[in-house]
Amino acid sequence: MFSSSSIGIMHNLVGYLLTPVIWILLLLSALAIVEIGMAFSERFKAIPAWVSSGDMIGLERLAMHRIERSDFLARIAPMLGLMGTLIPLGPGLAALGSGELSILTTAMSVAFDTTVLGLLVGIIGFVLGRVRRRWYDEALRCMEAQNACGGIHG
Structure with a gap:
């Protein structure tokens, strides 16, 4: 079936993945915190500025970029949390x-820590993605309504 050398190689390779997984999870956690701050800025400054500018294409590009980042957090962090588990x-x-119970405890x-951290970042990404979708959809509907009224009265 499997030779002991191939199992040993696989075991060593997987063992080397733990440290990068933990570091990437920590990086994604920091990114989630930054994304929360950016979301507040978007809601109260950036989106109203785009609506007043009337640049629908620019707003759609911005929306796509920001929502993709939220979706990235929502999908990747739980996967890394599972790997870390x-x-x-x-x-x-x-x-x-x-x-050796001390090694088992560690x-x-x-x-458990990587699972919880991955799920937390995933939840933040999911919520931000949903909220951002709603904000950008409302802004685009508002811009479309302004354009329609401008076309009728203009």
Whole structure:
């Protein structure tokens, strides 16, 4: 079936993934915090400015870009959280078999922490994406209504 050398290579490769997964999760957490601040700025400054400018194409591009970033957070962070859960469980279960409970405890802590962090960032991304969709749809409808009225009365 599988040779012990191929299993060992796979185990080593997966073991090397934990640190990058944790760092990327931390980076996405920081990005989520920045996105929250940007969302407030969008709602109260950027979107009203775009509406008053009448540039629908520019607003659609901005909306697409901002919503894609929110969707990226909503999808990628939970996947990385799951990776951060599964990667330390292998060594943790091996430590349990050896009776080394301190290693198991550390592995379980990392597993739960990465899961929670990935889900938190995913929730933030999901909520921001939904809220942004609504804000930009309302702004575009308002701009379309202004253009329609301008065409009738102009």
